[in-house]
Amino acid sequence: MAKQASGYVWLDGKFVNWGDAKVHLLTHSLQYGSGVFEGIRCYNTKKGPAIFRLREHMCRFMQSMKIYGMVPKFTQRQLEEAALSTISKNNLPDAYIRPFAFYPDAGIGFNVRGKSTSIAMMALRFVSLFAGHNKGIRCKTSTWLRINSSAIPAAAKASGNYINSILASKEANDSGYDEAILMAESGLVAEGPGENIFIVQDNILITPPKSANILLGITRDSILRLAKAEGIKAVERDIRKEELYTSDEVFFAGTAAEITPIISVDSRIVGDGVPGRLATSLASKYSRAVRGEDRRFTAWLSYIKS
Ligand SMILES: Cc1ncc(COP(=O)(O)O)c(C=O)c1O
Numbered sequence: 524m525a526k527q528a529s530g531y532v533w534l535d536g537k538f539v540n541w542g543d544a545k546v547h548l549l550t551h552s553l554q555y556g557s558g559v560f561e562g563i564r565c566y567n568t569k570k571g572p573a574i575f576r577l578r579e580h581m582c583r584f585m586q587s588m589k590i591y592g593m594v595p596k597f598t599q600r601q602l603e604e605a606a607l608s609t610i611s612k613n614n615l616p617d618a619y620i621r622p623f624a625f626y627p628d629a630g631i632g633f634n635v636r637g638k639s640t641s642i643a644m645m646a647l648r649f650v651s652l653f654a655g656h657n658k659g660i661r662c663k664t665s666t667w668l669r670i671n672s673s674a675i676p677a678a679a680k681a682s683g684n685y686i687n688s689i690l691a692s693k694e695a696n697d698s699g700y701d702e703a704i705l706m707a708e709s710g711l712v713a714e715g716p717g718e719n720i721f722i723v724q725d726n727i728l729i730t731p732p733k734s735a736n737i738l739l740g741i742t743r744d745s746i747l748r749l750a751k752a753e754g755i756k757a758v759e760r761d762i763r764k765e766e767l768y769t770s771d772e773v774f775f776a777g778t779a780a781e782i783t784p785i786i787s788v789d790s791r792i793v794g795d796g797v798p799g800r801l802a803t804s805l806a807s808k809y810s811r812a813v814r815g816e817d818r819r820f821t822a823w824l825s826y827i828k829s
Contacts, residue, residue, distance in 0.1 A: 530613040533605045533644035535596065538612055544643060552625035555633050556683025559587035562778045563620040565610050565646070565827070568815040572610055572617060573824035575778075575813045577603050579741045581622070587679040588624050593640040595624060602642065603825070609644045610827050619649035619779065625682075652717070652779040653701065659786035659798045660701035660775075662715075664764060665691040669705040669713035669736050677736040688716030702775070704767065704788065707735045712762040718777035719743040720762075720785075722770040723801045728757040729770075735761065742776040742809075745823070749808050752819055755801070767791075772799030782806035 532544035552558035561584045565574045581599045588595055597605070606620050627641040653660055667690045670677055675684060691703035704720060707713040712731055714720050719740040721730045728750050731737055750757040767773055771794045773785040782805055784798035793799075798806075812820040 530646075531609070533609045533612075535641050535643075536605075544645075546625075546627055547629035549629035549631070550625070551628055551630070551633070551635070551638065552682060556681065556686065557591070557633070557635065558623055558625035558682040559584065559591060559593065560624070560680055560682060561587075561620075561622045562680075563606065563622070564649070564778050564813065565615065565618045565620060566813045566815075567617040568824065568826075570815060570826055571829060572615065572827045573815055574606060574610070574620065574827070576741050576745065576823050577606060577825040579744070581606070583680065583739075583741070584622050584624070587681060588640065590676050590679040591681065592635070593624055593626075595640055595642060597642060602644075605642075605644050607825060607827055609646045611829070613646050615646055615648065617648070618646040621645045621647070649779070651781065652777070653783050656701060656783070659784035661787045661790075662702050662704050662773075662785050663695040663698055663700040664767065664789055665694055665703040665705045667691045667694065667703075667705065669707050671708050672736050677738060680738060685717075692716045704785075706764060707731075709735075709761075710764065711735060712764060712767065713737055714740075715775050715777070715780070718775035718780045718783070721746065721772075721774050721776060721802075722762060722766055723772035723774075723799060724766070724770050726756070726771075726801065728755055728801065729762060730757070730759055731762050732759040740777055742778055742781070745809065745812070745820075746776050746782070746805060749805060749812065749820075753808070755805075768793070770794070772802050774799070774802040774805075782809055 531538040563580045626638045670687045695703035713735045714737045767788040768791040775783040784802045811817045
Protein backbone atom coordinates (compact mmCIF):
# COMPACT_ATOMS: atom_id res chain seq x y z
CA MET A 524 0.00 0.00 0.00
CA ALA A 525 2.37 2.71 1.20
CA LYS A 526 6.12 2.57 0.90
CA GLN A 527 8.11 4.01 3.78
CA ALA A 528 9.87 7.11 2.62
CA SER A 529 13.30 8.13 3.70
CA GLY A 530 13.66 11.85 3.80
CA TYR A 531 12.22 14.37 6.22
CA VAL A 532 9.40 14.68 8.71
CA TRP A 533 8.02 18.11 9.59
CA LEU A 534 7.88 18.20 13.39
CA ASP A 535 6.66 21.26 15.27
CA GLY A 536 7.93 23.66 12.64
CA LYS A 537 11.27 22.02 11.78
CA PHE A 538 12.32 19.27 9.42
CA VAL A 539 14.00 16.28 11.06
CA ASN A 540 15.43 13.19 9.41
CA TRP A 541 12.84 10.44 8.88
CA GLY A 542 14.64 8.10 11.30
CA ASP A 543 14.99 10.77 14.01
CA ALA A 544 11.23 11.44 14.28
CA LYS A 545 10.82 9.34 17.41
CA VAL A 546 8.79 9.29 20.63
CA HIS A 547 9.02 7.32 23.88
CA LEU A 548 7.04 4.06 24.23
CA LEU A 549 5.04 5.61 27.07
CA THR A 550 3.93 8.54 24.93
CA HIS A 551 0.36 9.47 25.88
CA SER A 552 -1.03 9.24 22.34
CA LEU A 553 0.58 5.84 21.75
CA GLN A 554 -0.72 4.43 25.06
CA TYR A 555 -4.24 5.92 24.94
CA GLY A 556 -4.94 6.61 21.23
CA SER A 557 -5.23 10.33 22.01
CA GLY A 558 -3.79 11.61 18.72
CA VAL A 559 -5.81 13.12 15.89
CA PHE A 560 -4.76 12.91 12.28
CA GLU A 561 -5.57 13.53 8.64
CA GLY A 562 -5.09 11.59 5.43
CA ILE A 563 -4.48 13.82 2.41
CA ARG A 564 -3.45 12.97 -1.14
CA CYS A 565 -1.02 14.82 -3.36
CA TYR A 566 -1.37 13.94 -7.05
CA ASN A 567 1.02 14.39 -9.92
CA THR A 568 -0.53 16.83 -12.39
CA LYS A 569 0.64 18.40 -15.66
CA LYS A 570 1.65 21.44 -13.59
CA GLY A 571 3.55 19.35 -11.00
CA PRO A 572 2.43 17.88 -7.67
CA ALA A 573 -0.76 19.32 -6.20
CA ILE A 574 -2.48 18.61 -2.88
CA PHE A 575 -6.17 17.76 -3.16
CA ARG A 576 -8.56 19.83 -1.04
CA LEU A 577 -5.81 20.87 1.37
CA ARG A 578 -7.87 23.59 3.06
CA GLU A 579 -10.78 21.23 3.78
CA HIS A 580 -8.46 18.57 5.22
CA MET A 581 -6.64 21.05 7.44
CA CYS A 582 -9.94 22.56 8.54
CA ARG A 583 -11.08 19.07 9.65
CA PHE A 584 -7.71 18.55 11.35
CA MET A 585 -8.19 21.78 13.34
CA GLN A 586 -11.75 20.70 14.21
CA SER A 587 -10.56 17.27 15.39
CA MET A 588 -8.09 19.02 17.71
CA LYS A 589 -10.79 21.41 18.90
CA ILE A 590 -13.19 18.55 19.72
CA TYR A 591 -10.53 17.02 21.98
CA GLY A 592 -9.40 20.37 23.41
CA MET A 593 -5.91 20.03 21.94
CA VAL A 594 -4.31 23.43 21.49
CA PRO A 595 -2.16 23.64 18.35
CA LYS A 596 0.85 25.95 18.26
CA PHE A 597 0.16 26.58 14.56
CA THR A 598 -2.64 28.17 12.56
CA GLN A 599 -4.50 26.30 9.84
CA ARG A 600 -2.68 28.40 7.24
CA GLN A 601 0.72 27.49 8.74
CA LEU A 602 -0.20 23.80 8.67
CA GLU A 603 -1.25 24.09 5.02
CA GLU A 604 2.15 25.64 4.26
CA ALA A 605 3.84 22.84 6.23
CA ALA A 606 2.08 20.19 4.11
CA LEU A 607 3.17 21.91 0.90
CA SER A 608 6.76 22.21 2.08
CA THR A 609 6.85 18.56 3.28
CA ILE A 610 6.13 17.52 -0.31
CA SER A 611 8.75 19.83 -1.81
CA LYS A 612 11.40 19.07 0.85
CA ASN A 613 10.99 15.33 0.14
CA ASN A 614 10.83 15.94 -3.60
CA LEU A 615 7.79 13.69 -4.02
CA PRO A 616 5.80 13.68 -7.29
CA ASP A 617 2.72 12.27 -5.51
CA ALA A 618 2.11 11.19 -1.95
CA TYR A 619 -0.17 10.39 0.93
CA ILE A 620 0.28 13.07 3.59
CA ARG A 621 -0.32 12.24 7.24
CA PRO A 622 -0.61 15.23 9.61
CA PHE A 623 -0.67 13.97 13.20
CA ALA A 624 -1.32 15.93 16.40
CA PHE A 625 -0.38 14.19 19.61
CA TYR A 626 0.61 14.50 23.25
CA PRO A 627 4.31 13.73 23.26
CA ASP A 628 4.77 13.37 27.04
CA ALA A 629 5.81 9.98 28.35
CA GLY A 630 4.23 8.82 31.60
CA ILE A 631 1.38 6.92 33.17
CA GLY A 632 -2.11 8.41 33.47
CA PHE A 633 -4.56 9.59 30.84
CA ASN A 634 -5.30 13.06 32.23
CA VAL A 635 -4.30 15.64 29.60
CA ARG A 636 -4.43 18.71 31.84
CA GLY A 637 -1.47 20.99 31.05
CA LYS A 638 -0.12 18.75 28.29
CA SER A 639 1.22 20.43 25.16
CA THR A 640 0.31 19.28 21.66
CA SER A 641 2.95 18.36 19.09
CA ILE A 642 2.24 18.25 15.37
CA ALA A 643 4.05 16.10 12.84
CA MET A 644 3.61 15.85 9.09
CA MET A 645 4.75 12.79 7.15
CA ALA A 646 4.57 12.13 3.41
CA LEU A 647 4.89 8.73 1.74
CA ARG A 648 4.55 7.34 -1.76
CA PHE A 649 1.19 5.59 -1.96
CA VAL A 650 -0.51 3.46 -4.58
CA SER A 651 -4.00 2.49 -3.53
CA LEU A 652 -5.75 1.08 -0.48
CA PHE A 653 -7.28 -1.70 -2.57
CA ALA A 654 -4.45 -2.17 -5.05
CA GLY A 655 -5.04 -5.21 -7.26
CA HIS A 656 -8.83 -5.00 -6.80
CA ASN A 657 -9.75 -3.15 -9.95
CA LYS A 658 -12.66 -5.55 -10.52
CA GLY A 659 -14.21 -4.37 -7.24
CA ILE A 660 -14.16 -5.67 -3.67
CA ARG A 661 -16.26 -8.13 -1.64
CA CYS A 662 -17.55 -6.80 1.67
CA LYS A 663 -19.03 -8.18 4.86
CA THR A 664 -21.39 -6.26 7.12
CA SER A 665 -19.69 -6.15 10.49
CA THR A 666 -20.94 -7.55 13.76
CA TRP A 667 -19.17 -4.54 15.33
CA LEU A 668 -21.24 -1.35 15.32
CA ARG A 669 -19.76 1.97 14.24
CA ILE A 670 -18.64 4.16 17.16
CA ASN A 671 -21.38 6.42 18.39
CA SER A 672 -20.91 10.17 18.83
CA SER A 673 -22.51 10.06 22.26
CA ALA A 674 -19.48 8.05 23.45
CA ILE A 675 -16.68 8.92 21.00
CA PRO A 676 -17.13 11.81 18.54
CA ALA A 677 -17.32 10.27 15.07
CA ALA A 678 -16.61 13.63 13.40
CA ALA A 679 -13.09 13.83 14.87
CA LYS A 680 -10.45 11.80 13.08
CA ALA A 681 -8.94 10.49 16.30
CA SER A 682 -6.42 7.65 16.42
CA GLY A 683 -8.50 5.73 19.00
CA ASN A 684 -11.50 5.60 16.61
CA TYR A 685 -9.55 3.24 14.42
CA ILE A 686 -9.62 0.46 17.01
CA ASN A 687 -13.27 0.13 15.95
CA SER A 688 -12.17 0.09 12.28
CA ILE A 689 -9.48 -2.51 13.00
CA LEU A 690 -11.96 -4.86 14.70
CA ALA A 691 -14.34 -4.63 11.75
CA SER A 692 -11.65 -4.99 9.03
CA LYS A 693 -10.02 -7.91 10.79
CA GLU A 694 -13.32 -9.71 11.20
CA ALA A 695 -14.07 -9.25 7.47
CA ASN A 696 -10.56 -10.28 6.40
CA ASP A 697 -10.55 -13.33 8.70
CA SER A 698 -13.83 -14.43 7.10
CA GLY A 699 -12.33 -14.14 3.62
CA TYR A 700 -13.78 -10.76 2.62
CA ASP A 701 -11.85 -7.72 1.40
CA GLU A 702 -13.44 -5.16 3.73
CA ALA A 703 -16.17 -4.49 6.29
CA ILE A 704 -19.24 -2.26 6.24
CA LEU A 705 -20.37 -0.98 9.66
CA MET A 706 -23.89 -0.24 10.83
CA ALA A 707 -24.76 2.56 13.24
CA GLU A 708 -26.41 1.77 16.58
CA SER A 709 -29.75 2.30 14.82
CA GLY A 710 -29.00 -0.74 12.65
CA LEU A 711 -28.82 1.52 9.60
CA VAL A 712 -25.76 1.66 7.35
CA ALA A 713 -22.97 3.98 8.56
CA GLU A 714 -19.72 3.59 6.58
CA GLY A 715 -16.63 1.50 5.93
CA PRO A 716 -13.73 1.30 8.41
CA GLY A 717 -11.96 4.12 6.57
CA GLU A 718 -14.38 5.06 3.81
CA ASN A 719 -17.83 6.52 3.27
CA ILE A 720 -20.37 4.48 1.36
CA PHE A 721 -22.71 5.18 -1.56
CA ILE A 722 -25.43 3.08 -3.14
CA VAL A 723 -27.13 3.63 -6.51
CA GLN A 724 -30.81 2.95 -7.11
CA ASP A 725 -32.50 3.88 -10.43
CA ASN A 726 -29.56 6.17 -11.28
CA ILE A 727 -29.92 8.06 -7.98
CA LEU A 728 -26.85 8.31 -5.78
CA ILE A 729 -27.62 7.73 -2.09
CA THR A 730 -25.30 8.14 0.90
CA PRO A 731 -25.97 8.05 4.67
CA PRO A 732 -26.44 11.43 6.41
CA LYS A 733 -24.34 12.99 9.18
CA SER A 734 -26.76 11.51 11.75
CA ALA A 735 -25.49 8.00 10.87
CA ASN A 736 -22.36 8.76 12.97
CA ILE A 737 -20.10 8.94 9.94
CA LEU A 738 -16.90 10.82 9.40
CA LEU A 739 -17.94 13.56 6.97
CA GLY A 740 -15.52 12.58 4.23
CA ILE A 741 -13.98 15.06 1.86
CA THR A 742 -14.16 12.51 -0.96
CA ARG A 743 -17.87 12.05 -0.14
CA ASP A 744 -18.32 15.80 -0.46
CA SER A 745 -16.33 15.83 -3.73
CA ILE A 746 -18.54 13.05 -5.16
CA LEU A 747 -21.70 14.93 -4.18
CA ARG A 748 -20.35 18.08 -5.86
CA LEU A 749 -19.22 16.18 -8.96
CA ALA A 750 -22.65 14.54 -9.21
CA LYS A 751 -24.36 17.93 -8.94
CA ALA A 752 -22.17 19.35 -11.70
CA GLU A 753 -23.00 16.36 -13.89
CA GLY A 754 -26.75 16.58 -13.27
CA ILE A 755 -26.78 13.27 -11.36
CA LYS A 756 -29.41 13.20 -8.62
CA ALA A 757 -27.86 12.59 -5.18
CA VAL A 758 -29.54 12.32 -1.80
CA GLU A 759 -28.33 11.95 1.77
CA ARG A 760 -30.70 9.59 3.53
CA ASP A 761 -30.73 6.58 5.85
CA ILE A 762 -29.84 3.29 4.18
CA ARG A 763 -31.15 -0.03 5.46
CA LYS A 764 -28.77 -2.95 5.56
CA GLU A 765 -30.82 -4.95 3.04
CA GLU A 766 -30.51 -2.12 0.50
CA LEU A 767 -26.83 -3.05 0.26
CA TYR A 768 -28.01 -6.36 -1.26
CA THR A 769 -30.66 -4.99 -3.59
CA SER A 770 -29.12 -1.77 -4.94
CA ASP A 771 -27.86 -1.50 -8.52
CA GLU A 772 -24.43 -0.39 -7.28
CA VAL A 773 -22.52 0.04 -4.02
CA PHE A 774 -19.19 1.79 -3.68
CA PHE A 775 -16.77 3.20 -1.13
CA ALA A 776 -15.37 6.74 -1.29
CA GLY A 777 -12.35 7.96 0.64
CA THR A 778 -8.99 9.62 0.29
CA ALA A 779 -7.10 6.32 0.39
CA ALA A 780 -9.75 4.16 -1.33
CA GLU A 781 -10.73 6.87 -3.85
CA ILE A 782 -13.80 5.32 -5.49
CA THR A 783 -13.82 1.56 -4.94
CA PRO A 784 -16.74 -0.44 -6.36
CA ILE A 785 -18.22 -3.13 -4.09
CA ILE A 786 -19.33 -6.16 -6.10
CA SER A 787 -20.80 -8.26 -3.30
CA VAL A 788 -22.05 -7.77 0.25
CA ASP A 789 -22.39 -10.76 2.60
CA SER A 790 -21.94 -12.97 -0.48
CA ARG A 791 -24.96 -11.40 -2.24
CA ILE A 792 -23.94 -10.17 -5.69
CA VAL A 793 -24.47 -6.42 -6.11
CA GLY A 794 -26.04 -5.55 -9.48
CA ASP A 795 -24.25 -7.54 -12.17
CA GLY A 796 -21.29 -8.40 -9.93
CA VAL A 797 -18.99 -6.00 -11.76
CA PRO A 798 -18.12 -2.33 -11.10
CA GLY A 799 -21.29 -0.38 -11.84
CA ARG A 800 -21.80 2.23 -14.56
CA LEU A 801 -22.16 5.25 -12.25
CA ALA A 802 -19.26 4.24 -9.97
CA THR A 803 -17.02 3.72 -12.99
CA SER A 804 -17.98 7.03 -14.54
CA LEU A 805 -17.60 8.94 -11.24
CA ALA A 806 -14.23 7.26 -10.61
CA SER A 807 -12.92 8.51 -13.92
CA LYS A 808 -14.31 12.02 -13.35
CA TYR A 809 -12.80 12.05 -9.85
CA SER A 810 -9.47 10.88 -11.23
CA ARG A 811 -9.48 13.76 -13.73
CA ALA A 812 -10.51 16.31 -11.07
CA VAL A 813 -7.74 15.33 -8.62
CA ARG A 814 -5.16 15.65 -11.40
CA GLY A 815 -6.31 19.13 -12.45
CA GLU A 816 -7.80 17.88 -15.73
CA ASP A 817 -11.29 19.20 -15.03
CA ARG A 818 -11.35 22.98 -15.16
CA ARG A 819 -14.50 23.15 -13.04
CA PHE A 820 -12.60 21.88 -10.01
CA THR A 821 -9.14 23.41 -10.24
CA ALA A 822 -9.83 25.36 -7.03
CA TRP A 823 -9.59 22.01 -5.22
CA LEU A 824 -5.86 21.83 -5.92
CA SER A 825 -2.96 23.48 -4.08
CA TYR A 826 0.12 23.29 -6.25
CA ILE A 827 3.57 22.79 -4.78
CA LYS A 828 5.73 25.83 -5.38
CA SER A 829 8.96 24.85 -7.11
C1 LIG B 1 -13.97 6.34 9.15
C2 LIG B 1 -13.76 7.06 7.87
N1 LIG B 1 -14.83 7.38 7.12
C3 LIG B 1 -14.70 8.04 5.96
C4 LIG B 1 -13.46 8.40 5.48
C5 LIG B 1 -13.34 9.15 4.19
O1 LIG B 1 -12.96 10.48 4.44
P1 LIG B 1 -12.12 11.30 3.39
O2 LIG B 1 -12.86 11.22 2.10
O3 LIG B 1 -12.09 12.67 3.93
O4 LIG B 1 -10.80 10.65 3.29
C6 LIG B 1 -12.31 8.08 6.21
C7 LIG B 1 -10.99 8.46 5.75
O5 LIG B 1 -10.44 9.42 6.17
C8 LIG B 1 -12.47 7.41 7.45
O6 LIG B 1 -11.41 7.10 8.18
